[in-house]
Amino acid sequence: MINNEINFYLCAMNNQLLYEVALTLVPGVGDVNAKKLIAYCGGAEAVFKEKKKNLLHISGIGERTVESIVSQNVLPRAERELDFAERNGIRILYYLNHDYPKRLQHCYDSPIIMYCKGVTDLNVSRIVGIVGTRNITDYGKMLTERIVEQLADDKVLVVSGLAYGVDTYAHNAALKNKLETAAVLAHGFQTIYPPLNKNLARKIVDSGGCLLTEHISGVEPDRENFPKRNRIVAGMIDCLIVVESAAKGGALITAEIANAYDREVFAFPGKIGDIYSEGCNRIIKENKANILTDIDDLRMIMRWNEDKKVTAKQMRMFRDFSEEEQKVMDAFGDENIVYLDKIITETMLSPTKIASILLSLEFDGVLSALPGKRYQKL
Numbered sequence: 001m002i003n004n005e006i007n008f009y010l011c012a013m014n015n016q017l018l019y020e021v022a023l024t025l026v027p028g029v030g031d032v033n034a035k036k037l038i039a040y041c042g043g044a045e046a047v048f049k050e051k052k053k054n055l056l057h058i059s060g061i062g063e064r065t066v067e068s069i070v071s072q073n074v075l076p077r078a079e080r081e082l083d084f085a086e087r088n089g090i091r092i093l094y095y096l097n098h099d100y101p102k103r104l105q106h107c108y109d110s111p112i113i114m115y116c117k118g119v120t121d122l123n124v125s126r127i128v129g130i131v132g133t134r135n136i137t138d139y140g141k142m143l144t145e146r147i148v149e150q151l152a153d154d155k156v157l158v159v160s161g162l163a164y165g166v167d168t169y170a171h172n173a174a175l176k177n178k179l180e181t182a183a184v185l186a187h188g189f190q191t192i193y194p195p196l197n198k199n200l201a202r203k204i205v206d207s208g209g210c211l212l213t214e215h216i217s218g219v220e221p222d223r224e225n226f227p228k229r230n231r232i233v234a235g236m237i238d239c240l241i242v243v244e245s246a247a248k249g250g251a252l253i254t255a256e257i258a259n260a261y262d263r264e265v266f267a268f269p270g271k272i273g274d275i276y277s278e279g280c281n282r283i284i285k286e287n288k289a290n291i292l293t294d295i296d297d298l299r300m301i302m303r304w305n306e307d308k309k310v311t312a313k314q315m316r317m318f319r320d321f322s323e324e325e326q327k328v329m330d331a332f333g334d335e336n337i338v339y340l341d342k343i344i345t346e347t348m349l350s351p352t353k354i355a356s357i358l359l360s361l362e363f364d365g366v367l368s369a370l371p372g373k374r375y376q377k378l
Contacts, residue, residue: 118210132166
């Protein structure tokens with residue numbers, strides 16, 4: 001009897017996952033519209049079973065897209081992807097599930113599905129992204145290896161993009177210093193790009209790290225996929241370090257996205273006139289990045305040097321929450337730290353009202369404001 005119940009549960013979960021993957025394959029449905037559809041219908045499976053006339057009422061969903069949904073032609077391809085994932089030991093992370101990166105979850109354009117090769121916990125307390133030029137100099141190599149070695153004491157998860165140059169050195173330095181590292185790919189798991197990093201990718205997984213992608217198998221590392229990859233790096237981290245960059249490049253795109261997501265950005269300054277310091281010097285000059293000369297610069301701005309065992313003020317013991325304050329506290333759920341975006345979404349209160357409540361709760365020692373528009377329960 002128990003085995004039958006377990007089999008029924010597993011079958012239901014697999015069926016649900018089938019529809020979740022299938023929704024990402026519908027032409028014209030991007031991540032933003034997929035979330036609209038899920039919210040309107042109550043789940044991915046419900047989207048495919050909703051009446052056509054109801055789907056047409058959803059803002060941003062056109063008739064051609066609705067036709068693709070109701071036809072359910074994408075389900076066979078989704079079945080093949082589930083089979084590919086099972087055969088290759090790939091986890092499929094749905095954006096509403098507990099193992100999906102929580103930091104990324106609160107970004108409006110985050111992918112609804114992520115494919116993960118490896119067992120890494122993507123919701124550890126400290127996650128740092130490290131990016132930079134593919135044409136890394138000796139100066140950049142030294143900076144990358146030094147900063148990762150210094151980060152070892154903070155037990156961070158190091159995230160990068162497995163590209164040549166800074167990314168490669170960041171991943172290798174993390175492995176050398178026994179830090180877990182996650183590599184975000186711009187293609188499906190049928191290949192590894194660049195090919196020279198196949199061995200590095202294997203080492204990352206074998207050491208307890210992981211490879212991540214939003215793409216199904218068969219998707220090639222086409223040019224348009226790299227900025228999409230960069231938004232995942234920027235969204236799943238607490239802060240971003242730009243080691244070296246020319247005046248233009250993928251690292252600066254990642255920094256721009258990180259700023260838009262309210263992540264702290266750091267950059268190493270370089271010698272004036274050096275081509276691969278131009279980008280870093282510019283984003284520091286434009287106040288788009290904090291200057292980084294030593295790990296203590298980062299620890300201070302991220303407040304990692306503060307005593308973790310902050311004792312809340314005694315008045316908290318006697319404090320009664322108003323109805324609106326309780327909504328804010330309920331937004332934390334089982335989490336100790338949440339993003340402001342989640343509080344806004346969960347409470348449905350105006351940003352002005354929430355700002356007032358948060359300030360009051362801070363004064364009374366109930367919450368503490370953290371970098372990146374995050375709040376911590378004390």
